Amino acid sequence: MPMLELQGIHTYYGHVQALKGVDVTVEQGEIVTLIGANGAGKSTLLMTICGNPRATRGKIMFEGQDITRAPISTIVRQGVQQVPEGRRIFSRMTVLENLQMGATLGDPAHYKSDLDRMFGMFSILEKRQTQRAGTLSGGEQQMLAICRALMSRPRLLMLDEPSLGLAPLIVKQIFKTIQDLNRENGTTILLVEQNAFHALKVAHRAYVLQNGEIRLQGSGQELLSNPEVRALYLEGGHHAP
Amino acid sequence: MTQGAMGMAARPAIDYAALLKDAALAAFVVFFLAFPLIGLQTYDQGGALAVRGRWDLLAYAVIIGFVGRFLFQLAMLFKPVKSTKEPSDASLARQRQIGMIIRYALLGIALTMPFLPFSDRSWLDRGINVLIYVMLGWGLNIVVGLAGLLDLGYVAFYAVGAYSYALLSLNFGLNFWVCLPLAGLFAALFGVLLGAPTLRLRGDYLAIVTLGFGEIIRVVLLNWGSLSGGPNGIASIPRMDFFGLFPFGNREGAFHTVFGIEYERTHQIIFTYFVILALALMTNWMVNRLRKLPLGRAWEALREDEIACKSLGMNPTNTKLSAFAIGAMLGGFAGSFFAAKQGFINPESFTFMESATILAIVVLGGMGSQMGVVFAAIFLVLLPEVTRDFEQSRMLLFGAAMILIMVWRPKGVISHREPTLRLNPVKGA
Numbered sequence: 001m002p003m004l005e006l007q008g009i010h011t012y013y014g015h016v017q018a019l020k021g022v023d024v025t026v027e028q029g030e031i032v033t034l035i036g037a038n039g040a041g042k043s044t045l046l047m048t049i050c051g052n053p054r055a056t057r058g059k060i061m062f063e064g065q066d067i068t069r070a071p072i073s074t075i076v077r078q079g080v081q082q083v084p085e086g087r088r089i090f091s092r093m094t095v096l097e098n099l100q101m102g103a104t105l106g107d108p109a110h111y112k113s114d115l116d117r118m119f120g121m122f123s124i125l126e127k128r129q130t131q132r133a134g135t136l137s138g139g140e141q142q143m144l145a146i147c148r149a150l151m152s153r154p155r156l157l158m159l160d161e162p163s164l165g166l167a168p169l170i171v172k173q174i175f176k177t178i179q180d181l182n183r184e185n186g187t188t189i190l191l192v193e194q195n196a197f198h199a200l201k202v203a204h205r206a207y208v209l210q211n212g213e214i215r216l217q218g219s220g221q222e223l224l225s226n227p228e229v230r231a232l233y234l235e236g237g238h239h240a241p
Numbered sequence: 242m243t244q245g246a247m248g249m250a251a252r253p254a255i256d257y258a259a260l261l262k263d264a265a266l267a268a269f270v271v272f273f274l275a276f277p278l279i280g281l282q283t284y285d286q287g288g289a290l291a292v293r294g295r296w297d298l299l300a301y302a303v304i305i306g307f308v309g310r311f312l313f314q315l316a317m318l319f320k321p322v323k324s325t326k327e328p329s330d331a332s333l334a335r336q337r338q339i340g341m342i343i344r345y346a347l348l349g350i351a352l353t354m355p356f357l358p359f360s361d362r363s364w365l366d367r368g369i370n371v372l373i374y375v376m377l378g379w380g381l382n383i384v385v386g387l388a389g390l391l392d393l394g395y396v397a398f399y400a401v402g403a404y405s406y407a408l409l410s411l412n413f414g415l416n417f418w419v420c421l422p423l424a425g426l427f428a429a430l431f432g433v434l435l436g437a438p439t440l441r442l443r444g445d446y447l448a449i450v451t452l453g454f455g456e457i458i459r460v461v462l463l464n465w466g467s468l469s470g471g472p473n474g475i476a477s478i479p480r481m482d483f484f485g486l487f488p489f490g491n492r493e494g495a496f497h498t499v500f501g502i503e504y505e506r507t508h509q510i511i512f513t514y515f516v517i518l519a520l521a522l523m524t525n526w527m528v529n530r531l532r533k534l535p536l537g538r539a540w541e542a543l544r545e546d547e548i549a550c551k552s553l554g555m556n557p558t559n560t561k562l563s564a565f566a567i568g569a570m571l572g573g574f575a576g577s578f579f580a581a582k583q584g585f586i587n588p589e590s591f592t593f594m595e596s597a598t599i600l601a602i603v604v605l606g607g608m609g610s611q612m613g614v615v616f617a618a619i620f621l622v623l624l625p626e627v628t629r630d631f632e633q634s635r636m637l638l639f640g641a642a643m644i645l646i647m648v649w650r651p652k653g654v655i656s657h658r659e660p661t662l663r664l665n666p667v668k669g670a
Contacts (some may be wrong), residue, residue: 019380052551074482076554090545093538101542104535105554130660152554 001064003028003188004049004080004156009058011041011048018044020212021058026156031182031189033153033199033211033231034221036209042192043085045209046158049190050082051075062156069097077105081154085161085192089146091134093127098133098144102151110153118147121177139170146177152186157181163198171195196233208233255318264311271306275299277423290567336657341614347615351518355511365510369582374574376521376600379528380571380613383601384607387528387537388564389544390440392449395599396453397435398428398569400462400591402576407475407586408468412546417481417581428565428573431458436565441545455596462588474587480509481516481581515583520578524571525543525611531567533661540564541609605646607653616654 004026009017119126163171192197203220280299405424489509531537606613
């Protein structure tokens with residue numbers, strides 16, 4: 001049984017159809033990547049899994065349970081957590097307060113050890129714990145956003161464009177973190193990216209989304225060498241060769 | 242230090258031509274506004290209305306506009322460049338220390354005020370007024386400052402509290418101390434009643450709905466004559482007694498006979514003063530506690546980013562509702578105190594102007610800042626009193642002062658936000 005299974009998902013924004021019958025599966029322990037151009041429906045797919053907006057047709061199963069219509073808080077409580085696009089940290093609150101907010105639904109008994117784990121992963125956050133989160137650099141903010149999501153100990157972590165607007169060196173670091181999380185903690189990861197090169201390199205499997213439909217799928221390596229993917233998302237793209 | 246010095250050194254040469262042009266433009270605007278307002282005066286000429294010019298006054302106004310704008314722009318050029326760096330731990334610790342000293346000094350003044358030699362009845366009344374606004378400001382601060390919900394109808398909850406006490410005490414003979422929690426409860430109930438259907442709205446839309454709600458309450462009170470007495474209001478509301486034990490007044494068994502002291506009319510006022518001081522301090526303590534609880538942090542997180550809150554599994558509607566209800570409850574407390582202190586209430590006391598004043602206190606003081614509210618309340622309540630001699634230009638001075646504060650400190654008098662969580666002690670503090 002796959003961890004997450006999307007069956008024929010249709011999502012609308014008013015009259016505009018953003019997803020047209022998408023099927024995606026994520027197995028336990030995988031890194032799965034969704035790539036696609038602007039407006040292909042990548043973010044919509046992640047948001048639909050979280051229940052905002054709701055799928056108008058289709059079914060979303062998480063660990064064998066139907067979460068298509070479940071309240072957002074229930075979905076989060078089941079272990080699905082999203083790092084939203086553009087980080088969306090609480091900028092006027094301190095780093096520590098941001099992390100505390102991430103633990104809203106978590107077990108209070110884990111709070112201290114989870115916090116130590118986050119600080120172990122990114123020591124810079126420990127140094128800046130009482131600083132306002134808005135004063136962090138872009139990369140630090142992204143790390144904070146990831147840590148905030150991890151505070152609730154999700155089993156499925158969904159990241160929406162974590163490399164957005166970051167310097168190439170920081171992008172590398174973020175992708176390494178994603179791989180480490182997956183390898184060391186066994187966190188299953190669903191990654192949405194414009195930076196197709198990096199994303200496909202870390203992915204076990206990947207999907208290419210086009211105009212709200214799955215165009216291609218395969219292992220990360222397969223798609224990296226696929227001529228169509230190369231032409232559309234890599235050659236003209238912004239990867240570092 | 243180095244930042245300031247560099248700012249000085251890098252100051253550009255002053256472009257006087259541009260400054261003069263800017264000042265001339267300001268003078269023109271003044272002329273445009275002042276020509277009908279100041280320049281023309283109507284007077285009675287044998288039963289008919291005639292107009293005459295006051296050209297000298299108009300000229301003064303234009304000159305003041307020109308020179309004032311010129312000096313203001315010049316002053317802005319000399320304003321030191323503000324560093325965007327986070328203040329160091331040491332300077333934060335020093336600031337915190339100064340803050341503590343000011344806080345305790347103000348508390349000391351508030352506690353001893355009734356016994357100071359100059360404080361007569363009128364000063365006590367002013368003190369009570371300031372404290373009512375401080376309490377209302379702190380209550381609204383939960384909604385506007387912490388949860389970030391713009392509430393333009395806060396006075397509605399104040400009114401609910403006031404009428405609750407008035408009606409409960411007159412109709413059921415309940416004591417102030419019994420009515421106080423009940424009034425808070427009713428106000429909180431109204432907060433939930435208003436909040437439940439409207440808190441899906443955001444920003445401007447919520448502001449308009451709350452504005453409407455404030456007016457609805459006032460209009461209902463104005464027209465439901467059989468309940469609220471309509472525009473005549475409710476008179477002879479019982480004053481508060483000594484914790485329900487014995488009353489004040491010049492008779493046997495009252496406060497002064499129990500304590501064996503001479504009867505004095507000010508006893509009751511001094512007691513009233515301490516009641517509102519206690520209520521205000523309770524509010525302050527409550528808000529400070531709430532800020533450090535998960536609920537308070539959730540309010541602030543909601544103000545920062547609602548989508549992120551949702552993605553963390555929070556329920557934004559319930560969180561907002563709790564902020565609304567608690568803010569309303571505090572407004573209700575203040576309202577029932579107001580009714581007990583005045584002994585008379587009517588809808589005139591609960592107009593939109595009151596909501597605006599309370600909101601101005603929160604914004605001027607610095608959103609979310611407790612001390613800022615105190616300064617702003619003192620300023621906004623006492624300034625109209627102090628400027629009573631300039632009856633004609635009072636509102637003008639008031640407006641000018643508010644503009645100056647907002648130019649000087651756009652985020653309010655105190656914009657620093659104290660972290661609610663600390664793991665390790667701050668290094669160097």
